[in-house]
Amino acid sequence: MPSATETIAGISRTRLKTVAEREAKRFAASRPKTRAALNEGADNYLDSVPMHWMKDWPMPFPMLVAKAKGARLTDLDGYGIDDFCLGDTGSMFGHSPKPVAKAIRKQAKNGLTYMLPTEAALEAGKLLTERFGEFKWQIATTATDANRFALRVARAVTGKPKVLVFNGCYHGTVDDTMVERRNGKTMTRPGLTGQVTDLTELAACAEFNDLASVEAELKSGQIAAILTEPVMTNSCMVLPQPGFHDGLRDLATRHGALLIIDETHTISSGLGGHTGVNGLDPDIFVLGKCVAGGMPTAVWGLRPKVAKDYLAYNAGRSSGHSGMGTTLSANPMQFACLRANLAEVMTKDAYAHMEQGAESLCSGLSAVIEKHKAPWHVVRVGARVEFICAPGPLKNGTEAAMAHMPEVEATLHTALLNRGCLIAPFHNMMLISPATKKRQIDRLIAAFDEILTELIA
Structure with a gap:
């Protein structure tokens, strides 16, 4: 042998x-x-x-x-x-699902980008709410951007500096999430190109399915948001144990943190994603990749109360760049494809x-x-x-x-x-x-x- x-x-x-x-x-x-x-x-x-x-x-x-x-x-x-x-x-x-390909051909005749919404944008917003729940939506080009913007909102609303992520997670190339848990401590991941910032100042890392490790980090009072996939992917896939997501929701509420669910991969779970299928209750919902049928598009949505709190914060901040938004995001081609995919493909x-x-x-x-x-x-x-x-x-x-x-x-x-x-x-x-x-x-x-x-x- x-x-x-x-x-x-x-x-x-x-x-x-x-x-x-x-x-x-x-x-x-x-x-x-x-x-x-x-x-x-x-x-x-x-x-x-x-x-x-x-x-x-x-x-x-x-x-x-x-x-x-x-x-x-x-x-x-x-x-x-x-x-x-x-x-x-x-x-x-x-x-190239047929409804999406048709939408691309039609929109291409009417312009590719002009920094203004369209009727399709209004229809896509309604479809997003029907499909994923009561959120106030924003459009990005990648889930990386959507997660990055969501974290800015969470920090703005809570006044806290850190995000809590899970060991082995992946949320796109968001600097703040590039940490790991080693010997019970949060460490910057090795191998990051040109990394100069100590990411432990921005993030804390817990183990998935371990609510005790989550609570220990939340007790610091520094956690603005828990950012998680409902199922760990982009590694060897890890399923949530019974009660884990209910526990996250409870801990986030008790410690004044927002719960962000990133469904970019777990949209495979069923209509409405893992959130819809399993009745999860995030404060912020993120989805990228396939939401517009393959057209580079991501969406992120805030629960109405979080949206209200953020708009109040935004009204009082100093004028200038917010650090959110990219020129080609929310372009008319994205909206045409979003409408077609949500209405006719994602069924x-x-x-x-x-x-x-x-x-x-x-x-x-x-x-x-x-x-x-x-x-x-x-x-x-x-x-x-x-x-x-x-x-x-x-x-x-x-x-x-x-x-x-x-x-x-x-x-x-x-x-x-x-x-x-x-x-x-x-x-x-x-x-x-x-x-x-x-x-x-x-x-x-x-x-x-x-x-x-x-x-x-």
């Missing part, structure tokens, strides 16, 4: 290396057009990619996409690929299809894991499914970090892609869209089985 040092996640390291090298060579050999195009044009970009995280895909070089429709991609070399990444949630409702029927498919995928992957006796598990949140190369369930960010197996995951990602299935590059996340077919789900399960059959022979 192999020793623990000779195996990883139940796989022989020697076998893993052999499969990884073979799959990388297979990918590279099968994409001569992509390689030639990159050799000719990629050098114009810093480190040869338009955005640095494009290097995080595990294949030997980036895949160039020629077109996308529904839940399928076609790359430059002509390969058709079942897309379960879907832009890491940005295209959760499929690539009850769409979610029913997505959840049915996700349940089939979850069951199928779980059966494969059980068949091969792998020490892994599968988690599902509505239309979102993730296999985790470690036993579960996980209860916090510390456990999620330990469960992350980059070597194993990279091999699986490339091997799945070579078999026509694309999953998210940063973790083992898969999404079911309204356009995803049963045969695509079956192909993914079969490919997963084929790879594990070899890895855990």
Whole structure:
């Protein structure tokens, strides 16, 4: 029997290396057009990619996409690929949903941006309230911006300096949230580019599902807001334990902090997001990525009382820049797409299809894991499914970090892609869209089985 040092996640390291090298060579050999195009044009970009995280895909070089429709991609070399990444949630409702594509064509004839609202903006505001609850809305371009602006409002309203986040969280590239909990203390995360500020002056860090650690930080009297996803994502997925969100709501109220729920990934949970499905009660609601069907858009909303308090603060502050807002946010193209997506794409029927498919995928992957006796598990949140190369369930960010197996995951990602299935590059996340077919789900399960059959022979 192999020793623990000779195996990883139940796989022989020697076998893993052999499969990884073979799959990388297979990918590279099968994409001569992509390689030639990159050799000719990629050098114009810093480190040869338009955005640095494009290097995080595990294949030997980036895949160039020629077109996308529904839940399928076609790359430059002509390969058709079942897309379960879907832009890491940005295209959760499929690539270019017809109502959204139609709205884009129509609005393009009438201008792209002019710093003024439209009738579609008024309609989108009503739809946002109908879909997500009684909030006073603002529009941003990314969830990063929405979270950043929400934190400014929370500090303004409460007069307190810090945000409380959870170990292992991700809320976009918001400086204030880039902290971790180490040996019971909040620390600035290592590896941040050009970081000069001590982020512990701006943030405190607790463990997800640990209300005692939350209360301990709130007792400092410095916490303006608790910022959390309702389910931890962008790591190995961690579900909330029973009573956790009720506890957060109670603690925030008792200690004079606002509760901000970031649904950017957990919008997969169902119509209205995890907040709507589970009856959560945030003071501020944030949603980005797919809310406008793939058009870069984010929304953030304040409960009426918080909105009233903020407007009172705003009326009394000194004139000058607020530190919130970007020129291209709230442009007419965003509103056209928001209206179309909320009214015609993000529907009850769409979610029913997505959840049915996700349940089939979850069951199928779980059966494969059980068949091969792998020490892994599968988690599902509505239309979102993730296999985790470690036993579960996980209860916090510390456990999620330990469960992350980059070597194993990279091999699986490339091997799945070579078999026509694309999953998210940063973790083992898969999404079911309204356009995803049963045969695509079956192909993914079969490919997963084929790879594990070899890895855990």
